[in-house]
Amino acid sequence: MWIASASHVRQSLTAFADQLRFGIPILVIGLAALLAVTLALALTEGLTWVTAVIAANAVASIAIAVIAIVIAEGEKISADRSEDAVRSYSEMLCTHFLVSKSDTQGRFYEANDNLLRRMGYTLDELREQPMGALCSGVYSPDYLAEMWGTVNSGKTWSGEFCDRAKNGSLVWIKAIVIPWKGKSGELESITTIGVDVTEQRSAELELKRAHARLEAFVKHAPASVAMFDTEMRYVAHTERWLQDYGLEQSSLVGLNHYDVFPEVPARWRAKHARILAGAPAERSEEERFVRADGSENIIRWEVRHWSTPDGVVGGMMMLTEEISERKKLQDKLWRLAKLDSLTELPNRRLFNETLREAIASKSMNENAMGVALIDLDHFKEINDTLGHDAGDELLKIIATRLKGALGGSDVIARLGGDEFAVLVLGRQHEAEIYAALAAIEREFEDPIHLSGTLRSCSASIGVTIFPRDATEPGDLLKNADLALYRAKSLGRGRTERFSAHLRAELDRRVELQKDVLDALTRNEFVTYYQPIVPKDLAAPPSFEALLRWRHPTQGLLTPNSFEEIFEDPKVALAIGNRVADLVLRQIASWERQGLEFGRVAFNVTSADFAFGCFARRLKAKLEMFNVQPNRLCIEVTERVFLGSGAVHVSEALEQLHKLDVEIALDDFGTGYASLSHIKAYPIDRLKIDRSFVKDMQTNKDSLSIVQAIAQLGRSLDLHITAEGVENKEQALLLSSMGCGSLQGHYFAKPLTEKDVPSFLAAKRPFGSLVA
Secondary structure (H helix, E strand, O other), X not given: OHHHHHHHHHHHHHHHHHHHHHOHHHHHHHHHHHHHHHHHHHHHOOOOHHHHHHHHHHHHHHHHHHHHHHHHHHHHHHHHHHHHXXXXXXXXXXXXXXXXXXXXXXXXXXXXHHHHHHHOOOHHHHHHOOOOOOEOOXXXXXXXXXXXXXXXXXXXXXXXXXXXXXXXXXXXXXXXEEEEEOXXXXXXXXXXXXXXXXXXXXXXHHHHHHHHHHHHHHHHOOXXXXXXXXXXXXXXXXXXXXXXXXXXXXXXXXXXXXXXXXXXXXXXXXXXXXXXXXXXXXXXXXXXXXXXXXXXXXXXXXEEXXXXXXXXXXXXXXXXXXXXXXXXXXXXXXXXXXXXXXOOOEOHHHHHHHHHXXXXXXXXXXXXXXXXXXXXXXXXXHHHXXXXXXXXXXXXXXXXXXXXXXXXXXXXXXXXXXXXXXXEEEEOOHHHHHHHHHHHHHHOXXXXXXXXXXXXXXXXXXXXXXXXXXXXXXXXXXXXXXXXXXXXXXXXXXXXXXXXXXXXXXXXXXXXXHHHHHHHHOOOEEEEEEEEEEOOOOOOOEEEEEEEEEEOOOEEEOHHHOHHHHHOHHHHHHHHHHHHHHHHHHHHHHHHHOOOOOOEEEEOOHHHHHOOOHHHHHXXXXXXXXXXHHHEEEEEOHHHHHOOOHHHXXXXXXXXXXXXXXEEEEEEOOOOOHHHHHHHOOOOEEEEOHHHHHOOOOOHHHHHHHHHHHHHHHHXXXXXXXXXXXXXXXHHHHHHHOOXXXXXXXXXXXXXXXXXXXXXXXXXXOHHHHO
């Protein structure tokens, strides 16, 4: 309670002191009035003047004491107020400011807690730091030298510091540096008062970095971007915009877009107006832009409006991508992928795609469509006789003729090699399709000038009709291929239409192939041996191994009954391997029996050479059966040099020739390039085809051919064998021409391996005929 009363009294005294301090005249007047009242009372009460004087003195003393107390209390209150203000200022400095004192060398000796806490140092640690130890290096030495120059001159300096805290972080301080001088005017110390602006400066730096990144992006973005206001004036753009359009200006900002590009077409200007009116974004994946100078850009573009924060359309953004070079590359890649590089016609891939699209569109109507496959006849012979350059030239000429023969809606493609495909479109009736194919046939009637010569060229064509024959792309191509195969098997140079029986024949071939493969596993294939009688009676006869199939239901079949299966390389190779094994096993058996015989020959096909290791495989077989190479003869026909394995034939024959395996060219005279084959390959023997021997006694041309072959053989030092000798007169005539050996039914029909020993043991009645 006292405390409260004392507090109240103090408050009253304080208030009084304040009034006293600001109203001394009023106090003096009041004391004088009090004294006058006292004297008046004394006199009125009849007191003596002495008493009155004493009373007055008492009153005056009391008044003076009261005044003294009041003045003293007022001074104390004033002192307390000053102390509170200093304390308040001190607290404010410690809380909100970073304060330090340093000597004239810049070494700290005082610092407030706020500075120590912010920098992470104790006062002792701070005092130990050398001059400039807290500098971060952000500001240059010149900047700090200017600050020291100002302070040393006795002036206050204001600015920013960037110091480094104990943990390595940067501390930005906005400060004033106050110099303190002694009585003689020399600099004694420096006081620094600052505020921490690190967050502000960090935000400003980040904003500057973000702005710099934005500027760099706008300037160097790998895209053509431009920003316009509502009047189509440039607000910003990328460097790529200038580059893509070949502009020489360093900046377009402020220029009108239509002044920069006066050639902008009206449809684009209308589009810009729509966008500036608030329409949705528009874009195009590819559009050609023709410049005023006639140059052309192929661009991909997108335009959209941009809005101000209040939602008002502020202008338009335009993004374009110059794709001229990309388009050229795409076109090049497309041509590589979809066009034949030699003829510039669609290739197999593009033809198949076009066929699928045509079927999809045709399914909506009843129009007919023709699919034809064209195969040039004897194209391989052109390459072999005139060279591959001539073959390429022929293909280009044929491509040009085909394009000239057909209408603009038809599709012509080169599928590969000498095979072309035609898609006959836009015809309402089948007769129109056949008329188009007839036009193609007429193009092959005229000879072709090739390598300085006039060459005839024919083609085999197979055709199928959509939707009559099939409705699926694969089935149509299979049908056309079957018809083409039919045309080639009937002699080439003709057009064959697909029919259902061709599919049946294919099914039969597939079944035959399966039967042949089964026959191989059941060992139904055997070899018969036809003697080859030498002119020299002292020499033993040789033999040609002939393949036979002991069919379980059809009996003994010759290769003519199943020759079509040799068109399958894998099946033909399997049969070839089986024949080689049978022949070598038989040779080894006859040798063990002590029989005297010459070489044993057997035919090889293109499939034997197709995989490039025929010589190595045959050598391994010779070693396996322990048969010497000079016991063997390989008979090849011209088809071997023209087949799929032709690239491996030369190497294989050379290797076999070096092993002393004899190489015979069978059916000589029936082909087109036999003379070149004699020159190109290591041929040891020529076999005159039976077709010339058969009628040489009645046909002068056949006789002349046989005589020419015999003469050629003698000139080239080649052995000559005549096939198909059926009578004594033929034998005598051929012998007189110089044929070294004869083969035919006149001497013996093909023998089983069991009949060969008795044939060799018997006296040959025909010896005198060939002597």
